[in-house]
Amino acid sequence: MERVGVGLLGYGTVGSGVGTLLRDCADDISLATGKQVYLAKVLELPGFSHPDLDAGLVVHDVGEILADPEIQIVVELIGGVDAALEFERAALQAGKHVVTANKQLIAQHGAELFDVAEQSGAHLRFEASCAGAIPVIKALRESLAAAQVDTIFGIVNGTTNYVMSAMSDTGAPYDEVLKKAQELGFAEADPTEDVSGKDAAAKMAILSSIGFHSRTTLADVPYEGITGITAADIAHATSYGYVIKLLGVAKLIDERVNVRVYPAFVPMDHPLASVGGAYNAVFLESRHFDKIMLYGPGAGSIPTASAVIGDIIGVVTTAAGGFVRNCTCYRDLAFFPHADMVSSFYVRLQVTDKPGVLGQITPILGEEGVSVRSMWQSGRDDTAELVLLLHPAREAAVTASLERIAALECVQGEPTTIRVEGEEPR
Ligand SMILES: NC(=O)c1ccc[n+]([C@@H]2O[C@H](COP(=O)([O-])OP(=O)(O)OC[C@H]3O[C@@H](n4cnc5c(N)ncnc54)[C@H](OP(=O)(O)O)[C@@H]3O)[C@@H](O)[C@H]2O)c1
Structure with a gap:
């Protein structure tokens, strides 16, 4: 059976999940692809060790991964923007396919990376960058490619949804709920990117680009977070028959695009209102298919890793012949003014x-x-x-x-x- 080596950059929360699934689901992956997909090397920082990882696979120089002819797919899971951009660009230039969960990188530098991928004929896949385990990018790019999507809106950040849900359930104030979320591992020690709305904005830039086939970057998405929501607002929402959710909202209006992130009152009988805890849900509206809601875990080691593995399988099964285009922004739509x-x-x-x-x-x-x-x-x-x-x-x-x-x-x-x-x- 042909062997396909995977070079993993970063063995943190998601990277270690990918390592676990490549090992534990090796038979399922070879049945799905007809190839033996294996973890060949892992890039980590010096001093790194992990109980589940063979120390012999760890390298500290990305060049060792790029020079390895058995490695066909590079999976970037170090996060951040600068080093990740450098590594992904170099991997694509070296003709390696790239799979990533890095929403900030794709939302800020996607166009450049798609160009490099186009030139080298490599795949660039990023399903795990939006809404964790939910296959929303595959749904928009492939399953719904022939349908006109008019609105994409949803809950695309689990941390803020956990905080909003807990504030609604307990009536407790924001600071108290956030502290509890950090203790329980639902919020990072530095939750700024989540609570400010920047994480959701990057995801909405990606979803808008794919859903409307026109480039939206992080800079095109104004975002408001949840830090100003008080227990009084939650109580008023409840008394009027609403819940408050941090929403990403992308609309196509008169062939123009408007994308934003903001906390919103959502009617209690709307399907998004019942999305609680750290779950995510994306609601799609279309003149062709009416409404579709995709719902599931938006983060976490194994859920996010399962989306990464799905992309690896997609690359392995389509690399030789068929090709789903990396960049689907074949239109150049104007933005609809927020005012x-x-x-x-x-x-x-x-x-x-x-x-x-x-x-x-x-x-x-x-x-x-x-x-x-x-x-x-x-x-x-x-x-x-x-x-x-x-x-x-x-x-x-x-x-x-x-x-x-x-x-x-x-x-x-x-x-x-x-x-x-x-x-x-x-
Ligand atoms: N966590 C989730 O649930 C989730 C969900 C969806 C998407 N994502 C995305 O997935 C990516 C990875 O997130 P994560 O939560 O797995 O992060 P993480 O736990 O911080 O893991 C990143 C790993 O990469 C290492 N690293 C950082 N810079 C490096 C470099 N220059 N060279 C080599 N290794 C380096 C880190 O080492 P140190 O720890 O020593 O710095 C760490 O082990 C991010 O883009 C994130 O946005 C995460």
């Missing part, structure tokens, strides 16, 4: 509890063309909390009215705004 997006909003304001406050706020909304769907007010001492749900309006109009409202003497501090997503048009 022209039409959204509904939840707004929470602290106001002076005096007669006439509403009489100052509602005319401003009216003048800017924003109408109120419902309003709730609760006073304590001489301040009151005012909660508004707004009908869909151009975001520029909502922003302009809230800037004017924030400048009123009766309004204390900045308004909190959270978009509402997933409602059927009325």
